[in-house]
Amino acid sequence: MNIDYNLLLQGITEAIVILDTEGYVTYSNPAVMDITGYSLDELHNQHLTVFYPTPEDQVKAEYELGLSLKKRKFLSEGWRYKKDGTKFWSEMYLSPLYDEQKKLLGYSCIIRDVSEKKKLDVELRQSEERFRLMVEAVRDYAIFMLDTTGYIVSWNEGAKRIKGYSADEIIGKHFSTFYTSEDLDSKKPERELKIAIATGKYEEEGWRVRKDGSLFWANVVITALFNDQNKHIGFSKVTRDLTEKRESQESLRQSEERYRSLVEQVTDYGIFMLDEKGRIISWNEGAKKIKGYDEREIIGKYFSIFYPEEDVLNGKPALELKIAKAEGKYEEEGWRIRKDGSPFWANVVITAVYNNQGIHIGFSKVTRDLTERKESERALRDSYERYRLLANELRLTNTELSYANQELEQFTSIVSHDLQEPIRSIKSFLQLINIKLNKEQNEDLKVYIEKAISSADRMKQLIQNLLHYSQLGKTDLVEEDINVDELIIEAIQNVGTSAEKSNAQITVENDIKTVKGDRVQLVQLIQNLLSNALKFTDSQSPKVKITGFHENGHVKFSVTDNGIGIAETDIHKVFEIFRRLHTKKLYPGTGIGLAICKKIVERHGGRIWPESNPGKGTTFYFTLKEQKEMLQPV
């Protein structure tokens, strides 16, 4: 084909300018006019710089032409100006033109308006820049790029913050730097990249290593990157530090675990959960211990299984849940039933349980077996009672001891005086007799012997009385029902002779049928009082009155005489053993009678006391069974 090259130049859409060796336009095709607005005529002999922003750019133009000479081709990119002064982004290809003798003829210059492309380029670059800046600025995520083999090619602020490396330190290093030695041994990094390529991405949570060697719990997403041609160009890697989140999750888990195991292991309380319908959904050791059911046999059962049939029929379990839900809590003590059917006394607290959205999800139930507590309370009460009794016994023993002590003191006094005196008398008279016999003086011997005998008699009487008195406290009371009238008659009969002798009148007024007591002792009591009443009198016709009547739940007796009476200063002395208020010549006696009376009355749980008008008479009162405690223990 024979081509007219001139037509080619004229027809081609590419803007072509021919320059002479100095850079002046010798030719421009019509396409040049389309782009720049200049015609050939207008451009002819104009320097290339006509398209440049300022004439000063001639230097630059010459430089670029020079470069094209050297390089045979030079692309100049930049702003060029149209005839109307508007600028366009152009690519300008300069190439030197030679003749066949290699002599420089000038330059060809192809001008392209690439403003549109440039605009797109710029926009793209600006958009990329924005993303880059954005990515770089992200602090909470480490976002970085790997090349196809896993070497790091970009780094952001988050990566620096999370992993501790600056961009300078890490770019160009392999991403396996962030893995633990175990992961490296198992070739985990390589595996992850393979998975990312095969499936598009790889995601996991796991331990990663910071620059300082410390571990952090990371959420990692590796995404394989492909270009438009679907060619694999690398990976993006986004890493998040979950250490804190993991720690809080872990502490929550541990705390839950602790509470769970705590509740499970509590053995003194049955602690379990019910769903909102009352079905058992958890069980602990204490519940097992108290109620006897294993976890697997009880879970899913209604909690009414623990109630006595009566409660179930009355709908009590459901009512309790209703109350717990309405009031937040239900508490009571009551009978519950173990697996083996045996009842136990339980303290029960049912609490409505809500989740954190406030939705009612069931109930917690805490059951305590109070049977043991009740028993220990009873044991405590029993032991308290025992101690109380013991203390009471001790108190009584103490009273008894001090009483015994008093008696011992009394006994000492008796032995040292009352018993020693007649002995001393006897010895004295025997010694006198001895002296008289030595002197062969026989007068008065009989008198001394009689006095010694008399002292011995007195001694014997004292000893007998003392023994009698002490026996009163040593032997058990023979408790029987005694007819009181008979009792009084017996006592009167026993003092018969002295009563007859003194010509006494004895009257009885008795309302009491029977008393409980020791017949022998009670006869002696009345008899002693009676004989005192008859003894201590000046009257020619002694009058004695015996009464018996009920008063305030006990019996009260009195023996009244019209005798000499007792002086007020002496009235407290009358019950002292061997105490005589009068000389034996006037009123003979050993001074034991009233002491015996007092002892008998006290042993019968009563009191005895005299009331007297000196010169007019005396009344002795005594009660029986007045106060149980006053009964002298054996």
Add this chain to the structure above:
Amino acid sequence: MKKYKIIIVENDEDEQQFMKEGFDSAALFDIVGQVRNGDTLFEWLNTNKNNLPDVILSDLNMPGKNGYDVINEVKSNPLYSHIPVVITSTSSTKTIIEKCLSSGAADYIVKPETFIEYVPYVQNLYKRIEEKQLVKY
């Protein structure tokens, strides 16, 4: 040698008799009275206010007012409270002696083994009255 006026309170008549013999033989006291118990002592004192004894010697165990009553009544009566009461008894029991002394007895002297040995007893009584200067003027 000063002779003290003494009144003897003793319920046993034989004892009284032998005591008198002992006191007479020793010749250290003038017996101004012999009574059988506290009751008769105070009767005697009341009728002899102008001739009160220097010393009251009293048995402890007597019917009616006994030795303790004598001590208490003498000590509580301003007319007689200056008169020392010496208690005499068969008992040498420490608690009884202490009880008498703490009640206000001036002294306590145990009676002799037998009432025929009263002379040394009287001598001892005199010595103790002197030593303790029981009688004040």
